[in-house]
Amino acid sequence: MPIIKSSFKPAWWLPNAHLQTLWSTFFRHIPDITLNTNRLTLPDNDFLDISVSTNIADEKDNKPIVLILHGLEGSIDSPYAKPLINTLVNAGYGVYFMHFRGCSGEINKSARSYHSGETGDLQFVVDYLTKKHQCKLSTIIGFSLGGNVLLKWLGEQGEQATTLSAVAVSVPFKLADAAKRMEKGFSKVYQRHLISRLQKKYHDKFSHINSPLSIDIKKQNTFYQFDDQVTAPLHHFKSAEDYYLRCSSRQFVKKICIPTLILHATDDPFMFPNTAPSEDELSKNVQLELSSSGGHVGFVAGKYPWKAKYWVDIRVLEWLKETLK
Template sequence: MAQLIKSDFEPAWWLPSPHLQTLWPSLFRRHLPLELRRERVELRDGDFIDIAWHGSKGPLVLLIHGLEGSLESHYATTLISALNSAGFRCLFMHLRGCSGVPNRLQRSYHSGATEDLVDTVEFLRLKEELPKAVVGISLGGNLLLKYLGESGCDSAFNAAVAVSVPFNLKSAVKRLEHGFSRVYSRHLLRKLLKSHAQKCRSMSIPDTDNISSISTIYEFDDRITAIQNGFVDADDYYQRSSCAQFLKHITTPTLILHARDDPFMQPQDVPDLQDLGPGVSLELSDCGGHVGFVQGKLPWRPVYWLDRRVPAFLKHVLTRD
């Protein structure tokens, strides 16, 4: 049965605002050195995805990163380590072109590319290494929830967690064009443009899009993401890829963790109970920012709540099963 849950998350007193919650981990969180085994997944369309394995015992959990994310994202190695400490093996899935190596095809990764997740699942199924659970962060959370809704009862996973999801992609992109959130938009746009330029150089493609004139993520998606991936324009891409319309079809036990003050999206885009499928629990906190959720009494001893909440949910569901 779908449910709305009031989160027990309470922000650190020294990080009271959504922007401080969002920025602190990115600026100050330490990356953990991990022993990783890397592997390449060949996709049906001739492209590839790079994955990284960690741990040798326990149920396997797949992690999917956010926009322009990678193993260098502040939550990546730390969440892998937290899951490993809780008894899980982990598999980190880089989206196309996000592993430091440009992908082969002109098309790119995007928020609704569930076919890439399907191909990865099939690759793992053939290896008899199918994950028991999956965790998606931000854009990766949107992709995950879309997949779970599309697959319904045929989902490959026994449990799922989605964190700080942009339920309505157009609304989220427009939100990033206002106020202090423009800081995040400019940062992400610089990374998108840099990645696109590197890819064009690797494929000897001339800059016919004149990317230097692009000033917003909406423009980037309208002129590059949408066209490269078979959409008419940005609006078509956002409409077809936003996960909100797929939530009601999810039957996999799924926890969505979301802060009402997330500066990447509008509060009115948070789903209501009637929007959720029978497998979904939406856990809402008043504070937490975007993939922040930092607690702790002292600034030099921060506590990252996600590293506790995500493993706890997965252990609860998988033990029950």
């Protein structure tokens, strides 16, 4: 499919990428919704947790099923999570929210964790859900890192992908580029925040079990350093370069065989303007909607701050109606 100009129109009161990116973290209203939690034991005896909307009664429930994947160090408490779940539930969908290993508030058991190309755990969860409900998922929605995992998985699966559609938002298609971008300008603030969380998680985990690495975690202060000294060796990559090369989703989008919507802003401060794939890199099943504004998982519209509209949620519902009718 051709690259399409997005219908998103940014709020005039959030005129730049950083304001778009940060608004939801500080000001978005988070609905008070009740969710159940399922803990899944993985093949290596580790675990991950899935939050489940309460409108899924049992295995025979015939609601269309949606699976959501979060971004780096995200969780059910990420500002986009509960609002989107609430929107989907009100529209009649049953929703599962997958936490990557160690992201549900409890450190995972094994030394390894999760990363931008970890499709094995996603496959395990999808297999679990399709077996439980005896049908393909209606859609999988991935944000940022979760979007990269999703697109990579879709490309790997090809025609075997057990979902009817997909949506990926603010994807770091080229991981090496994203790592470089995060070392520039105000983006260093995001990097510092995220790296500090990763360092704390590393410290907390290896205060209880022995670390296989001989490093000073406090010295791994950029994404490249962390990925080279932590992510790569813990997940059997030769180096950060090897990890970035093998796990960047841009090389996989050509192989996607199910209807897939990608929402991306060229002013995303987590990557460069040319990070998104070109038209000749896209599968005929992929629709890339590009906006000149929106920031990273921002896309905030509306006339006034007290009447903010969150365009991603609106566009997701439109896409589901288009693809599942």
